[in-house]
Amino acid sequence: MLHKNRLFxxxxxxxxxxxxxxxxxxxxxxxxxxFKALFQRVLADMxxxxxxxxxxxxxACSGTGVMEAAVSNLTSPHDKxxxxxxxxxxxxxxxxxxxxxxxxxxxxxxxxxxxxLDEIRARLSSNPRAVFVQATESSTGVRHDxxxxxxxxxxxxxxxxxxxxxITGLGTTHLDVDGWGIDFIIGGSQxxxxxxxxxxxxxxSERAWKSMDKTISPRYYFDLRKERKSAAKGETAYTPATSxxxxxxxxxxxxxxMGAGNLAQGREALVNNAELCAEMTxxxxxxxxxxLYASAPAGALTAICxxxxxxxxxxxxxxxESFDAVVANGQGEMKGKIFRIAHIGYYDYLDTIxxxxxxxxxxxxxxxxxxxYGSAVRAAQQVYARTMxxxxxxxxx
Amino acid sequence: MLHKNRLFxxxxxxxxxxxxxxxxxxxxxxxxxxFKALFQRVLADMxxxxxxxxxxxxxACSGTGVMEAAVSNLTSPHDKxxxxxxxxxxxxxxxxxxxxxxxxxxxxxxxxxxxxLDEIRARLSSNPRAVFVQATESSTGVRHDxxxxxxxxxxxxxxxxxxxxxITGLGTTHLDVDGWGIDFIIGGSQxxxxxxxxxxxxxxSERAWKSMDKTISPRYYFDLRKERKSAAKGETAYTPATSxxxxxxxxxxxxxxMGAGNLAQGREALVNNAELCAEMTxxxxxxxxxxLYASAPAGALTAICxxxxxxxxxxxxxxxESFDAVVANGQGEMKGKIFRIAHIGYYDYLDTIxxxxxxxxxxxxxxxxxxxYGSAVRAAQQVYARTMxxxxxxxxx
Numbered sequence: 001m002l003h004k005n006r007l008f009x010x011x012x013x014x015x016x017x018x019x020x021x022x023x024x025x026x027x028x029x030x031x032x033x034x035f036k037a038l039f040q041r042v043l044a045d046m047x048x049x050x051x052x053x054x055x056x057x058x059x060a061c062s063g064t065g066v067m068e069a070a071v072s073n074l075t076s077p078h079d080k081x082x083x084x085x086x087x088x089x090x091x092x093x094x095x096x097x098x099x100x101x102x103x104x105x106x107x108x109x110x111x112x113x114x115x116x117l118d119e120i121r122a123r124l125s126s127n128p129r130a131v132f133v134q135a136t137e138s139s140t141g142v143r144h145d146x147x148x149x150x151x152x153x154x155x156x157x158x159x160x161x162x163x164x165x166x167i168t169g170l171g172t173t174h175l176d177v178d179g180w181g182i183d184f185i186i187g188g189s190q191x192x193x194x195x196x197x198x199x200x201x202x203x204x205s206e207r208a209w210k211s212m213d214k215t216i217s218p219r220y221y222f223d224l225r226k227e228r229k230s231a232a233k234g235e236t237a238y239t240p241a242t243s244x245x246x247x248x249x250x251x252x253x254x255x256x257x258m259g260a261g262n263l264a265q266g267r268e269a270l271v272n273n274a275e276l277c278a279e280m281t282x283x284x285x286x287x288x289x290x291x292l293y294a295s296a297p298a299g300a301l302t303a304i305c306x307x308x309x310x311x312x313x314x315x316x317x318x319x320x321e322s323f324d325a326v327v328a329n330g331q332g333e334m335k336g337k338i339f340r341i342a343h344i345g346y347y348d349y350l351d352t353i354x355x356x357x358x359x360x361x362x363x364x365x366x367x368x369x370x371x372x373y374g375s376a377v378r379a380a381q382q383v384y385a386r387t388m389x390x391x392x393x394x395x396x397x
Numbered sequence: 398m399l400h401k402n403r404l405f406x407x408x409x410x411x412x413x414x415x416x417x418x419x420x421x422x423x424x425x426x427x428x429x430x431x432f433k434a435l436f437q438r439v440l441a442d443m444x445x446x447x448x449x450x451x452x453x454x455x456x457a458c459s460g461t462g463v464m465e466a467a468v469s470n471l472t473s474p475h476d477k478x479x480x481x482x483x484x485x486x487x488x489x490x491x492x493x494x495x496x497x498x499x500x501x502x503x504x505x506x507x508x509x510x511x512x513x514l515d516e517i518r519a520r521l522s523s524n525p526r527a528v529f530v531q532a533t534e535s536s537t538g539v540r541h542d543x544x545x546x547x548x549x550x551x552x553x554x555x556x557x558x559x560x561x562x563x564i565t566g567l568g569t570t571h572l573d574v575d576g577w578g579i580d581f582i583i584g585g586s587q588x589x590x591x592x593x594x595x596x597x598x599x600x601x602s603e604r605a606w607k608s609m610d611k612t613i614s615p616r617y618y619f620d621l622r623k624e625r626k627s628a629a630k631g632e633t634a635y636t637p638a639t640s641x642x643x644x645x646x647x648x649x650x651x652x653x654x655m656g657a658g659n660l661a662q663g664r665e666a667l668v669n670n671a672e673l674c675a676e677m678t679x680x681x682x683x684x685x686x687x688x689l690y691a692s693a694p695a696g697a698l699t700a701i702c703x704x705x706x707x708x709x710x711x712x713x714x715x716x717x718e719s720f721d722a723v724v725a726n727g728q729g730e731m732k733g734k735i736f737r738i739a740h741i742g743y744y745d746y747l748d749t750i751x752x753x754x755x756x757x758x759x760x761x762x763x764x765x766x767x768x769x770y771g772s773a774v775r776a777a778q779q780v781y782a783r784t785m786x787x788x789x790x791x792x793x794x
Binding site for chain 2: 001002003004006021024258269270272273276322323324325346347348349350351353354355357358360361364372373374375377378381382384385388
């Protein structure tokens, strides 16, 4: 059968055609009025997309680059930091903080789990300079309760910064950056923004900017004070990835369209879309007797346990071979145990139903389980139908 | 929910990304060595795609343009012609032949039906200069038996040409152009070739070329003898739609890839894909208690009757509003009575399952029928699973 290459990975995610076109067409030099206008428009729109009044910077790097920028701009060697870690990306925070010489305290919970607020509160007594956490831990599909965590950190006081890796979280889960007092939040282009990798961004609070002056960690490319000064003049410190800015501009317009002209509402619609795709997928997986891996599952992706004694790599391989659909295996210690289906960004009803239909064939092929065709799909359809009915009732009320 | 604009219309059909990219990138002037090389490669590949040794011409026009070329190059005013008509496109043959002054004899069967070979044989006694027919009648979703019809026409003799509109047929149904003795076969770019409208093509037999010298109908843009002479020199008579040629080149490469490097096998794979999508869709529709409209359903599209007393326009509208999925209403007298879902070209498993899932919600919304979610999908999955099992057994045998 004909195969379309279909990404269901938690980044890179399917590309928005309008972003592809914009990217392909863009040729302007970066030190021109044309690029400056695009750059300024994009930075202003990014504030609305993130939902913050804080300064937003967009850098030519992957998400990890801006994670490093957070560490190198907000901590100095020997600074105490608290890393909340529940998976590969939590571990990345620890690795980064250690690379920059911080004294790292880890609050570590098993993969698939999230943190106890009481434990976080207890650990804050060491008065760390910053707390590092993920909004969603993509390696396990867990959603951390950033609202509650932020409340605990803010109650502790202004000396401790809250840094949130929301690379897969932004655009897939509701986040009130300013209201909750998040000092540094990070996103990437290849996620809910529906464009290729290559840009990563952050929103930085006034508290974080002030804290930066005390920092003595070495930094140059990722020196955010320099980027901030350049941005104020409508430019970047170093050569920007111009065509990706064009794609970003187009993606933001698309999201604005999802909000009937309002970008903030568009972002909420995008989040609701991911949440609905995720809920449909969870219902589908459960209907097939599969176990969900995450104790608090994210809207960004669904991590599903392979049936007992089956290597999840076989599921991933069968998806690829039979449907050219790319789902993700587990990472690190979870490799071979789970598989992950993403809902980040550019997915619709047909994608979601299609991948669940494909999952039924995949399981029929790689397990001995007797699969009732249509059962995962039906469970997802019921979620969809109920959600749409509720939405209509809301509109009519 | 996020909506992707999804065409399920029997042309235009979903675009192949590689064709879009090639089209967007192409800039060469048409009287250059670069374009000449592309043009000659495409014409040679088109012979393999169509499966013919006859001359192939590709013109800048819609399919109707080449239908006109067939009439104006192969008939003169007052010539007797036999038109086999079973829908809107059969009627187009009659309209064209009348416009060029032919004496039109129609063998007309009701919409949804196909022709009796005995009746065709009987009508041939009038010795028409040409017989005009569709391979698939897109207005009704009917597949005409071209192999059998060609046999009847060829038995009648060499004086009668067989002209087949295979605009939706090529790439969706098996056709042996030379083996069956089809004198003039027509296709269009916006169908199984997975590219936008703007090009139409034909393969012309030696018998048809000879017959053209007797023709006195007025023609200029569509004078195929002129195009043939130009093509022999590696160019077109008038300005070609250059970027569409680039798209066509990319589409042919994709189809070659479907045949593991063999274009003829790629075309067979494309046909089998459409046939499988069609079989899945028919099984899905039947599982929902819906009636198929065509007595002999095509691989190109499935025409489904709206439930009793329901305007099919409501189904079309609900598909559009809830899923941004564009399915076709009936045409002419069938408007409001049927809806049509296409399988022409760039469709895969996920598309087919997705649209059937959507159909279940659409029916739940616009009818009083109680819909068992997943039932259409399950029926389609069973077809898919059985076909794949058979294919594997064939490979292993």
